Amino acid sequence: MPRNRRPQNREEKRDEIVTAAAKLFIGTGYDETPMTAIAAAAGVATNTIYWYFDDKDALLVAVLDRVLAEALADASERADAPWEDQLMWAVERLDQYGRLVTVVHARTAIAPVIDAWHADFHRLAEDMLAGGFRSAGVPEESLRASVQIGVFVIEGLLLHPDTAPSRREVINLLARPTHVHRDPRRDEARPRSGS
Amino acid sequence: MPRNRRPQNREEKRDEIVTAAAKLFIGTGYDETPMTAIAAAAGVATNTIYWYFDDKDALLVAVLDRVLAEALADASERADAPWEDQLMWAVERLDQYGRLVTVVHARTAIAPVIDAWHADFHRLAEDMLAGGFRSAGVPEESLRASVQIGVFVIEGLLLHPDTAPSRREVINLLARPTHVHRDPRRDEARPRSGS
DNA sequence: GAATCGTCTTGGATGGCAGTCAAGATAAGG
DNA sequence: CCTTATCTTGACTGCCATCCAAGACGATTC
Incomplete structure (x- = not known):
């Protein structure tokens, strides 16, 4: 049974990561921004991104x-x-x-x-x-x-x-x-x- | 004084590396072919490539x-x-x-x-x-x-x-x-x- | 013909990167 | 209070471009 811990916080956090990634991908470039930089900009640990996205490409799609x-x-x-x-x-x-x-x-x-x-x-x-x-x-x-x-x-x-x-x-x-x-x-x- | 050891062999070897790189860059892709693969295809050590080219981008230009x-x-x-x-x-x-x-x-x-x-x-x-x-x-x-x-x-x-x-x-x-x-x-x- | 000096070659680092793993936190449900 | 799903993280792996320092080797010099 799915007990949703932080009901809509999920979407919010995802959005924050996307925001950080967007700024960096657009301003700096995809290959030029490591996942660590996105994580730092979003204020999370690098691996947290992998909870919300399969990989860097999925993040790019978002x-x-x-x-x-x-x-x-x-x-x-x-x-x-x-x-x-x-x-x-x-x-x-x-x-x-x-x-x-x-x-x-x-x-x-x-x-x-x-x-x-x-x-x-x-x-x-x-x-x-x-x-x-x-x-x-x-x-x-x-x-x-x-x-x-x-x-x-x-x-x-x-x-x-x-x-x-x-x-x-x-x-x-x-x-x-x-x-x-x-x-x-x-x-x-x-x-x-x-x- | 420049004493050229293998006078025109220099150009030949360079060309061989370029040939190998061209085949791989075109067929497989630039990001997808590691320098090791180019070296193997050209029959030299990876580092030999760096004697003839500054870096991977210089090789791409060639x-x-x-x-x-x-x-x-x-x-x-x-x-x-x-x-x-x-x-x-x-x-x-x-x-x-x-x-x-x-x-x-x-x-x-x-x-x-x-x-x-x-x-x-x-x-x-x-x-x-x-x-x-x-x-x-x-x-x-x-x-x-x-x-x-x-x-x-x-x-x-x-x-x-x-x-x-x-x-x-x-x-x-x-x-x-x-x-x-x-x-x-x-x-x-x-x-x-x-x- | 031995020491030397450029030309070339290489094995073995180094550091950065994406992505994995397994061990926690945390809070709702029972 | 204890289980369970959701989330977070530090430590790790493996790949990659590139660097470094040691050699190999032939031509030149003596």
């Missing part, structure tokens, strides 16, 4: 879930803004999480939990982008490819902090997909517009 | 340099192929190096040597893409942004092996930048060509 949930909550408040502005805002909002983006990709190959999170996240991001592109007039036939380009560009912007200056330009070009071939088969014949 | 040089040599042979095909070929050629792409991004933040290599590589890639886009008729005003999108898309394709099926579609859409706003300010008014 951090990712929280960060994503917060971002989505913020995003829902401006769901009626113009599509381009939403995109721009999202990139700026996520900018601080560049290190998380890299580590997710790095660990996807070796940690199944991270791989699963990554796949879920891509589905979500693709759905959202598909909605945006559709509303921007991209035809169904090139929607998949446009969405994938969109995902890659956003990831790229986050992955390369030094590209911030040209960010606006890139997003404008991305969000306004005049890049709609009317008929792919006619592409071969169509003359180039440049010199 | 691997990256070789892989890039080989790819560029191959590429020069088809410099006269159509721009789209060159792009497609490049992505397929680099596909096998997905793990290297992730690790470069992961270590850029912490290893200055990797950061420097990464910056150089981006300059090179951007120059090449700029040439391609220019020849495809992208006007100067949106060239920078197009190039950046190009780099991000290629990186994205390499970073996400599961997107291989739609690769061709994505590259076609990318390489044929009908996404040329003739005048950004007129974008607001211009009717969409889609349904």
Whole structure:
């Protein structure tokens, strides 16, 4: 019979650990922060973390879930803004999480939990982008490819902090997909517009 | 006075180590292959590697340099192929190096040597893409942004092996930048060509 | 041809890390 | 008060990159 000793303290403590880990993972990096540092920041013994989380990757997933949930909550408040502005805002909002983006990709190959999170996240991001592109007039036939380009560009912007200056330009070009071939088969014949 | 004991054997041995490291970094992963494994594969003692390379990151740079040089040599042979095909070929050629792409991004933040290599590589890639886009008729005003999108898309394709099926579609859409706003300010008014 | 001096190689540390184990605490339930 | 589930912890293991100090070995010098 489960006698819950500290009824909801459980969640609280877990959250404290996630908070400490989030700050360190984002600011310092995943590989660069030892579990001891997280424990110290959360004010617990290192091993206590292993009571709440299977391993460091599970903790990373918890951090990712929280960060994503917060971002989505913020995003829902401006769901009626113009599509381009939403995109721009999202990139700026996520900018601080560049290190998380890299580590997710790095660990996807070796940690199944991270791989699963990554796949879920891509589905979500693709759905959202598909909605945006559709509303921007991209035809169904090139929607998949446009969405994938969109995902890659956003990831790229986050992955390369030094590209911030040209960010606006890139997003404008991305969000306004005049890049709609009317008929792919006619592409071969169509003359180039440049010199 | 430098008395060279085994005159050119030096380069040979170094190359053997790089060969072993390349195979393991690409096939198994950087973080996943200990120095001992590289040493065993190269038939030397672990510490011998440290005679030829400062540390594991320096070895990674050597691997990256070789892989890039080989790819560029191959590429020069088809410099006269159509721009789209060159792009497609490049992505397929680099596909096998997905793990290297992730690790470069992961270590850029912490290893200055990797950061420097990464910056150089981006300059090179951007120059090449700029040439391609220019020849495809992208006007100067949106060239920078197009190039950046190009780099991000290629990186994205390499970073996400599961997107291989739609690769061709994505590259076609990318390489044929009908996404040329003739005048950004007129974008607001211009009717969409889609349904 | 023996001492010497760079070039290279290696066995054996060292210190940091993630994760394990088994021994406690603590408080609710009986 | 004693059992039991929940939680916490110190001590430990094993892996890893990297360092150190001792050698091996051939060319140079005398």
